[in-house]
Amino acid sequence: xxxLEVLNREKIMAMIxxxxxxxxxRTVEALVQGGIRFLEVxxxxxxxYELVERLRQRYEGQLLIGIGTVLDADMxxxxxxxxxxxxxxxxxxxxxxxxxxxxxxxxxxxxxxxTEIVRAVNVGAKAVKVFPTGSLGGAAYLKEVRAPLDxxxxxxxxxxxxxxxxxxxxxxxxGVGIGGNLVKRQWIEAERFNEIQKxxxxxxxxxxxxxxxxxxxxxxxxxxxxDPQGSRS
Numbered sequence: 001x002x003x004l005e006v007l008n009r010e011k012i013m014a015m016i017x018x019x020x021x022x023x024x025x026r027t028v029e030a031l032v033q034g035g036i037r038f039l040e041v042x043x044x045x046x047x048x049y050e051l052v053e054r055l056r057q058r059y060e061g062q063l064l065i066g067i068g069t070v071l072d073a074d075m076x077x078x079x080x081x082x083x084x085x086x087x088x089x090x091x092x093x094x095x096x097x098x099x100x101x102x103x104x105x106x107x108x109x110x111x112x113x114x115t116e117i118v119r120a121v122n123v124g125a126k127a128v129k130v131f132p133t134g135s136l137g138g139a140a141y142l143k144e145v146r147a148p149l150d151x152x153x154x155x156x157x158x159x160x161x162x163x164x165x166x167x168x169x170x171x172x173x174x175g176v177g178i179g180g181n182l183v184k185r186q187w188i189e190a191e192r193f194n195e196i197q198k199x200x201x202x203x204x205x206x207x208x209x210x211x212x213x214x215x216x217x218x219x220x221x222x223x224x225x226x227d228p229q230g231s232r233s
Contacts, residue, residue, distance in 0.1 A: 003086050003106045004127055004153055006037070006064060007175040011207040013038040013088075013155070014200070015068060015179035018045055023188050028055060030193040031183070032062055034200025040088050040177060042069040049082035056083040068177075070107075073099045080105055088177070090131055092116050094123045108155055112136060117149055127153035127174060134159020139167035146172045162202060169210045178203070 007013065014036045019027060028039065041052050048067060055065050066086035067079035076099040079087055087100055090110040100107035101124045110131040111117045120128045130142060133156040137144075142156055156168045157177035168176055182203060187195045 003064065004174065007127075007155070008153075009211070010037045011169065011173075011175050011210070012036055012182075012200075012203050013040050013175055013177045014182055015040045015042065015157075015177050016045060016183055017042040017069075017179055019183075019185075019188065021046055021051070024051060026191075026193045027183060027188055027196060028059070028063075030197040031200050032059065034197040035204035036200050037063060038175070039063050039065045040068040041065065043067060043071075043075055043079075044069055049078055052079075052082045052084055056085075070096055072096065076100060076107070088129060090129075092120050097124050100124075110157070114145055114149060117145070117152055117154070121152055127155055129155045129157050129177065130173075131177075132158030133168070138164055139171040142168065142173060143171040162199075162206070165203065165206050166210060169207070 014031050016024065016027065016039065031039065041048055045051065052065055052067055055063070059065065064085050066088055067082065067084040068088035070076050070079055070087045070089050071091070072093060073095040076087055076096045080103050084105065086106045086108065087096065088108045089096055092109045092111055097107045097109060097120070106126055108127050108129045109120045109125055111120055111128045117128050130136070133142065135158060142154065146154065150172060153174040154172065155175045155177060156173040160168055160176045160178050161181035165176065182199060184196065
């Protein structure tokens with residue numbers, strides 16, 4: 001499966017930003033035990049490149065690991081050398097997208113407007129990160145912008161939590177990036193890693209419910225199309 005196919009199935013991309021090195025391992029393990037299969041580690045995390053290289057070795061086959069807050073082609077090069085399986089940016093940088101294309105690594109650039117969304121895809125992005133989703137209007141904005149652009153896969157990032165995850169998914173997001181609303185710094189500092197695991201499971205339960213209902217709807221629609229008179233017989 002491609003990166004996007006897996007993201008479309010798993011939905012949740014947990015983001016690690018600025019954690020102390022001595023807390024990262026237990027945090028990632030808690031996320032994995034909670035069902036998380038996508039991890040973004042940002043470049044403003046100490047030792048990010050060495051960290052990603054180590055996590056790739058430890059969680060091979062369990063996690064897809066990318067590097068976020070990639071702002072230029074040099075950072076993209078370092079990310080790929082470290083083993084990043086995808087790259088995420090808060091902005092639209094065409095050089096970063098081009099570098100990813102040359103190395104067959106998906107780049108998810110941050111975009112706000114329809115113009116940026118279309119531009120990103122035109123220069124080679126397979127999906128875009130709508131950021132900051134919360135400030136833009138959340139699910140309502142995503143739904144509106146997808147109306148004319150529903151052929152473009154969109155990842156929602158910014159202020160996504162348990163309270164609005166389902167609405168964001170219903171609005172058509174292929175996946176969501178979640179940082180502090182999942183990787184809670186106060187819990188990490190208090191070594192309450194079991195709480196992070198439990199919270200991760202709550203997020204994944206919402207995803208499972210959404211996927212089950214979406215599949216059921218598709219199956220029902222398929223039956224109706226195959227036998228349009230079945231309900232009348």
